[in-house]
Amino acid sequence: MKIVFFGSSHFAVSSLEALIKSGYDIACVVTQPDKKKGRHLHLASTCVKTLAEAAGIDVFQPQDINTNDSVNHLKAIGADLFVIVAYGQILSQPVLDLPGVMAVNIHASLLPKYRGAAPINWAIIKGEEITGVTIMRVERRMDCGPVISQKEISINEDDTAISLEISLSRLGGELLLETVKNIKNVKLFPQNDLYATYASKLKKSDGLIDWKKTAIEIYNLVRGTLPWPGAFTYYNSKLVKIYIVEKFMLFDKKDFSCGEIVEILKDGIVVVAGKGAVIIKELQIEGKRRMTAAEFIAGHKVSVGESLLTKK
RNA sequence: CGCGGGGUGGAGCAGCCUGGUAGCUCGCAAGGCUCAUAACCUUGAGGUCAUGCGUUCAAAUCGCAUCCCCGCAA
Numbered sequence A: 001m002k003i004v005f006f007g008s009s010h011f012a013v014s015s016l017e018a019l020i021k022s023g024y025d026i027a028c029v030v031t032q033p034d035k036k037k038g039r040h041l042h043l044a045s046t047c048v049k050t051l052a053e054a055a056g057i058d059v060f061q062p063q064d065i066n067t068n069d070s071v072n073h074l075k076a077i078g079a080d081l082f083v084i085v086a087y088g089q090i091l092s093q094p095v096l097d098l099p100g101v102m103a104v105n106i107h108a109s110l111l112p113k114y115r116g117a118a119p120i121n122w123a124i125i126k127g128e129e130i131t132g133v134t135i136m137r138v139e140r141r142m143d144c145g146p147v148i149s150q151k152e153i154s155i156n157e158d159d160t161a162i163s164l165e166i167s168l169s170r171l172g173g174e175l176l177l178e179t180v181k182n183i184k185n186v187k188l189f190p191q192n193d194l195y196a197t198y199a200s201k202l203k204k205s206d207g208l209i210d211w212k213k214t215a216i217e218i219y220n221l222v223r224g225t226l227p228w229p230g231a232f233t234y235y236n237s238k239l240v241k242i243y244i245v246e247k248f249m250l251f252d253k254k255d256f257s258c259g260e261i262v263e264i265l266k267d268g269i270v271v272v273a274g275k276g277a278v279i280i281k282e283l284q285i286e287g288k289r290r291m292t293a294a295e296f297i298a299g300h301k302v303s304v305g306e307s308l309l310t311k312k
Numbered sequence B: 001c002g003c004g005g006g007g008u009g010g011a012g013c014a015g016c017c018u019g020g021u022a023g024c025u026c027g028c029a030a031g032g033c034u035c036a037u038a039a040c041c042u043u044g045a046g047g048u049c050a051u052g053c054g055u056u057c058a059a060a061u062c063g064c065a066u067c068c069c070c071g072c073a074a
Helices: A010-021 A047-054 A068-077 A119-125 A161-181 A215-224 A293-299
Strands: A002-007 A025-030 A035-037 A042-044 A081-085 A102-107 A130-137 A147-154 A231-235 A238-248 A261-264 A269-272 A277-285
Touching (some): A002 A010, A002 A047, A002 A068, A010 A025, A010 A081, A010 A161, A025 A068, A081 A161, A102 A161, A119 A130, A119 A215, A147 A161, A215 A231, A215 A238, A215 A277, A269 A293, A277 A293
Parallel strands (some): A002 A025, A081 A102
Antiparallel strands (some): A035 A042, A238 A277
């Protein structure tokens, strides 16, 4: 069984690793081209590329996977199976028709729920208690192909999008091995579009905290938007990222407005939400490093009655 | 050469513009108060003000250069 692996982000690494460790014949790894990234826009390659090179596998990084040149390059490999995990480009039908058996995709949700680019983030933001990974046959419509296998996992109270991505990534790797084993005669279960929901790619603005929302919603937003864009608010005209909060539900807010600081603890700042309050435990002001609330309080003259705002 | 913020006792910050005694909150140590305490009061230790060069009678502060950290953007 000759496999071509398509992947770019961290989520793909575990799956590729699993395939390598199990001794599958990976003829080529396709990943996004190196891009200028980071503080001084230096060239950076994807983590998948790093792993592939370490394992001595050929790497293919087309700007556009659907051009004739790209298709011919893939065709020449003569693969039986395409495994696509968080690749970052949409494959056209000519590409999908190349593998002898089929093209499969690992998606980080229990399809048909949370189709789209950011299923892990949105599952947490929406307060889901269970999510999982799905392997399906790839079809032209995004994340709509028939399901081959699925595995559930519960979302813990203290999970963030980062920790959940790691868990799901591992789970995806396990499920991939089980699925690939008898990929030639699997059953396909069509998705029911009636139950489909969409998890669009996060925008910076998705991380903006609306203090009128409930403490639980804000708590979920903080956990779900990591590592990017992160939940943020504004204090003294500066952007403040909020990394860790605790829910603080028992709170009578009648005399306060949403976003108002009502109490300063030794190691936390209590802020009123639409329902309940949250305690900020770890934060970061623009230009400064991430710090605990205790550190922040020590150096900034935070006082009760000040407010966190939704804009500068 | 993408834009910007910053490096000041152990931590987080002020002071810099308008050079002239090293400041604040916390932590730490000792003592006191207290049934008691992470609370409160008193005292104390701890700093080449990132590095180098320059300007000046005098530089944390002004100028030039270097190193390091971080946010945004992507």
